[in-house]
Amino acid sequence: MILIKLGGSVITNKGKPLSPRRKSIDKIVKTLKKINEPIVIVHGGGSYGHYWSVKYDMHTKPEKYSTRGVSIVKNSMIELNKIILDSFLKNKLNPYCLPPTDFISGNKPITKKIKMIEKIARSGFIPVTYGDALWYGQKKSFILSGDRIMGVLATILKPRLSIFVVNVDGLYSNIKTKKLIRELKGRKPLISKSSKDVTGGMNRKVDEAIKISKKGMNVFFVNGNKPERIIDAINRKKFHGTLFRG
Numbered sequence: 001m002i003l004i005k006l007g008g009s010v011i012t013n014k015g016k017p018l019s020p021r022r023k024s025i026d027k028i029v030k031t032l033k034k035i036n037e038p039i040v041i042v043h044g045g046g047s048y049g050h051y052w053s054v055k056y057d058m059h060t061k062p063e064k065y066s067t068r069g070v071s072i073v074k075n076s077m078i079e080l081n082k083i084i085l086d087s088f089l090k091n092k093l094n095p096y097c098l099p100p101t102d103f104i105s106g107n108k109p110i111t112k113k114i115k116m117i118e119k120i121a122r123s124g125f126i127p128v129t130y131g132d133a134l135w136y137g138q139k140k141s142f143i144l145s146g147d148r149i150m151g152v153l154a155t156i157l158k159p160r161l162s163i164f165v166v167n168v169d170g171l172y173s174n175i176k177t178k179k180l181i182r183e184l185k186g187r188k189p190l191i192s193k194s195s196k197d198v199t200g201g202m203n204r205k206v207d208e209a210i211k212i213s214k215k216g217m218n219v220f221f222v223n224g225n226k227p228e229r230i231i232d233a234i235n236r237k238k239f240h241g242t243l244f245r246g
């Protein structure tokens with residue numbers, strides 16, 4: 001089984017509120033058709049979820065955030081999720097929409113439910129879930145990032161591969177010269193902070209990738225603007241991106 005996260009900066013234009021990148025979404029979804037094993041999709045918030053989370057000052061730490069904000073973030077994620085699901089359907093793939101509340105309670109994974117996701121994937125559907133605003137309990141809520149969901153699902157489902165589809169070629173050792181780190185094992189390199197992202201942008205992605213790889217599973221960062229690289233990573237071909245070796 002393969003776990004794939006479609007990053008918010010690939011599926012939306014992060015510079016403009018509420019703007020999907022429909023062509024990029026379609027191109028990636030068409031590429032996914034070439035995968036001959038069960039896949040599970042997670043997608044990020046991009047200029048939908050993040051735009052509203054910033055407006056309502058909501059973060060990953062459980063706090064008493066605006067109830068209005070929670071509702072609006074949730075609604076915007078459903079809107080973005082619908083665009084993704086429509087693209088799957090249009091391209092003759094069968095998505096199975098799973099809001100994270102289906103398998104996460106508060107901030108705790110529900111193992112039984114997560115194991116069902118694998119069964120759903122093995123029966124011909126493509127489970128699709130996403131980062132969201134979640135109720136935590138005691139009037140608190142929090143933003144659950146899609147990257148965190150990747151970590152949770154990988155820990156329980158032990159996929160053959162986890163792929164983070166991003167808007168750059170992979171992880172750069174130097175952002176200015178765009179020198180790509182082709183392979184990493186264990187240690188975390190220094191990463192510059194991104195400002196617009198309430199869930200921590202590249203930094204969080206790298207944390208989750210390292211956590212997954214430390215559990216013995218390979219993780220790839222791949223450029224979603226060149227979706228054929230996703231297939232190269234899956235087919236163990238010579239590939240362009242960053243591998244976090246498990």
Ligand code: IP8
Pocket residue numbers: 008043044045046049050053073077130131132133143144145146147198199
């Ligand atoms: O883009 C965050 O998911 P991410 C989702 O994977 C929201 O960090 C609601 C901001």
